[in-house]
Amino acid sequence: MEQHDNIQILPEFGEIGALETRMGVAMSAGNLPDVFWVHANLFPQMVAEGHVMDLTDHLGQEIRNEGFTESILADGNYDGRQFAIPHGLQSPCTFAKVPLLEDLGIPIKTYPESYTWDEYADHARLVHEKLGPNFYGTDEPTSTGYYDPFRAWLRQHGEELYDTSGDVGFTAGTLTAWLEYWDELRASGAAVPPDIHRDDDPFFQGAPMIRNLAAFHLRNSNQIGELQKLSPEELVIMPLPGNGGDGTDNIFMFPNQLAVAASTKYPEEALQFVDFLLNDPERADIIGTTIGSPPTEQMRQAIAPNLDPAERLFLDYIGFEVEAGPRPMPPSPPTAGAFSGEMRDTLDAWAFGRTTVEEAVEHILGPAREQHLLGG
């Protein structure tokens, strides 16, 4: 860093699955990097085993915290102590192709409004009816392991994916209704068949919307910049169905977070570096929205002039969500990774018709839950 020529930064980067493996092994030897980008699956375990520095007393001291609202800090907070701080905000959303919606007379609804789930299904059906048979309304997120729309559905029903004790936070009825909703959409051609998802990774280049196979795409809002580069048509960011109107309380974000290793030999420098990553306008300008929106309004304003229109849409989207002050979401339990992995396999079988909705629900709330969440 030019500003601190006594500090040398050695960056390490890589594909996220590989990084997770590497961090897992390094963690066991107490050799985590001084400052690192937290991976959601590993983090609860890292905190539980004491590998992460408690930053509570450094907030407002070495790390300036003006503009960090309670809802933004909630994700890195465990039992009232702050172990990670968000440096890139992102959240689920609904992407769509603007010209296509306009041609079909489908209204575009941005915050504070959103579609209801019924409206979303109607629009997706209309797309298939008008542009089918090989063009669909929406991708189907659940069977590909993308659970954020399901989380939104649960929160709108007063439930959560996990409760505060680390058990599942939803009932069989809500999961059944969710799977039946998507069964119906698939049957009517409103949602893409599962084999299309299996052709490719269902994000970025592989997303059915980008491959010109669907009108809507449910994914993380920070992807707008890359998706727009891949799409000749103008894209728009809309809220997840049900999260606008009276439902803004259900909004949730998954910030990319920074943490400091408890075993760091350079605690002062590490905290200084975290402060730089969070609060330096020049740094924010260089990174832009690559890892999500800057967490504070001040940094968002600092980077806005140099962004393209799609990225500015994203900043407005996140800005609304931060202001909306969504209700906190219980943290994932340490074994969430194993549970969601099994859930994904089960729902994969459901999507391909190898199990019924009843069997899938029974397995997820039965053996999968017992083995991975109840320690059976």
Add this chain to the structure above:
Amino acid sequence: MRKTGWKHALLIVFGLVMIYPLVWMLTRSFMSNIDILNPGAQVRFTLENYIDGWGSLRVPFGRFILNSVMVAGACILGNLISCTLAAYAFARLSFRWRGPLFALMLSTIMLPFHVTIIPQYILFYQLGLVGTYAPLILPKFLAVEAFFVFLMVQFMRGLPRTLDDAAALDGCGPLRTFWSVILPLCMPAVGVTAVFSFIWTWNDFFTPLLYLNSPEMYTVPMGLSTFQDSTGLSNYGALFAMSVLTLVPVFFVFLFAQRALVQGIATTGLK
């Protein structure tokens, strides 16, 4: 004749199935990212993936290849020195606990690799060797590749004992007997060890992933993985192009070492 024709046809079909993924990757490496993702699009031949892949990362891809050549070379050397010596001891020398020690060594073949990852990492971390090539190379000089030791032992056991006796009569000690008599006769097994050491090291992704921190030190598989970034966005064209380049050394090693490989495997009783 008809019988042979059927067999040939079957082999050709099987061969085509085996080579299809390679041909697919080779053709895709000359297509733009947009054409790769749109199977129906008109295909235009381009070399941009090779140019992009070679130079678009912060570290040129040639550096990864050089690193891999260096690591693979050192690993081959380590395996050849340590495994031949260990095998000679097990096959030819008499010492206390030889049988149990040999059994113990063999049992490490059956130990899943994943069981030893964390203890090994902790050991290298405590020795201050994480972030260097030592964890990749050092074990090879300590005869930890039990498979190669076993292979050599099998081969050496097939050599007549009278050779050792003759060497002893001529005044050779164990090391001289090993160097002048046994090792020259073990060349087929040495060849197999060298070729497999090369291929396994060249393709190893996991060990460099754990131990190498700096991109300047990355080996080829690590370099390839950087074409897929942490957000899941991939430069497929460059990835395919560099994968093709990465396969070239393996292809030539196989081509030139094929005879030694077959001979080595056939004479070590590992058929």
